[in-house]
């Protein structure tokens with residue numbers, strides 16, 4: 334898909350998702366689109382954002398608008414950051430390098446997943462733009478320390494410690510499609526792959542994507558059981574403290590939903606939290622990111638940067654998060670749909686689309702500076718209370 338085709342077909346992030354569905358083998362589309370259990374939380378992420386009603390004041394006039402934000406020392410053109418997503422290399426050759434380049438061109442932060450299919454070092458060197466590195470806590474803390482040291486050497490600007498993924502979730506769509514780990518490709522799976530010749534042809538450029546950051550994985554198929562053995566379900570605040578002491582630079586804790594935990598993170602010197610339920614991919618029935626947001630902002634005040642993710646598909650969605658006190662939003666699936674359709678161009682297009690839609694929302698709401706947006710925009714100034 335070139336830029337012209339993108340503009341023709343992809344008039345919104347939702348439209349891009351539909352395009353990605355056509356282009357990707359079903360098992361990989363579902364791997365991105367799906368979530369844990371009955372997918373209650375993933376639906377809730379979007380429906381809770383949609384449920385918020387905005388009451389506009391339209392006559393303050395905003396002929397020019399500034400949506401740029403400062404996040405942990407970096408000025409971003411838009412309050413949208415690319416969140417960590419593993420396995421992207423199954424969607425497009427060298428997908429992480431494409432997305433990192435797109436983020437750099439646009440001017441935002443790219444977050445490398447622990448499960449990237451290009452190495453921490455390759456992505457680090459791909460652009461001079463700011464990047465964050467996402468890590469987990471392993472039973473072998475030495476492995477976590479090694480990831481952190483590699484990120485530090487590769488010049489990453491921030492460290493994201495994800496704490497809601499210490500147990501591998503069961504995602505029903507993956508089970509149905511035979512994408513259970515270890516991978517069990519049935520005839521249906523093979524037919525799925527060969528009936529997407531465009532994808533097959535493209536993937537010849539970077540065949541057999543794998544988890545290159547780990548020595549132990551020789552193939553994607555080995556991922557599930559090996560990963561589960563590596564992850565430590567017994568992590569505590571002591572571990573957060575330990576990671577804080579290792580990482581020289583801004584530290585971001587991802588997967589926080591409770592205000593008490595956000596407060597505790599603050600007291601340990603964590604610089605930012607991502608209010609997140611992992612895109613509904615971990616604890617099904619967890620509260621949505623948007624709904625968990627305001628109590629966390631109230632708990633930490635201005636001393637901790639509060640970010641949020643889960644279900645942000647439109648500029649107007651981002652405006653709602655900012656109104657509730659987030660400084661920026663992370664996007665997961667939208668950038669994966671972008672990369673699946675058109676590689677670097679696709680991700681860049683997604684970032685531009687958010688920028689355009691936020692700008693239009695600001696014009697309609699008469700906000701010339703994004704910092705003017707606060708809870709007073711809601712019909713009920715404390716939604717959900």
Ligand SMILES: Cc1cc2nc3c(=O)[nH]c(=O)nc-3n(C[C@H](O)[C@H](O)[C@H](O)COP(=O)(O)O)c2cc1C
Pocket residue numbers: 364365366378416417418419420446447448467495587609610611612613614642643644645663664665666667669
């Ligand atoms: C395919 C996929 C892979 C993901 N991999 C990771 C990961 O490796 N580390 C992580 O912290 N979060 C991971 N996430 C969660 C995202 O960072 C983010 O929290 C979530 O996707 C946000 O919701 P959204 O997809 O609705 O934007 C992944 C999400 C998806 C869809």
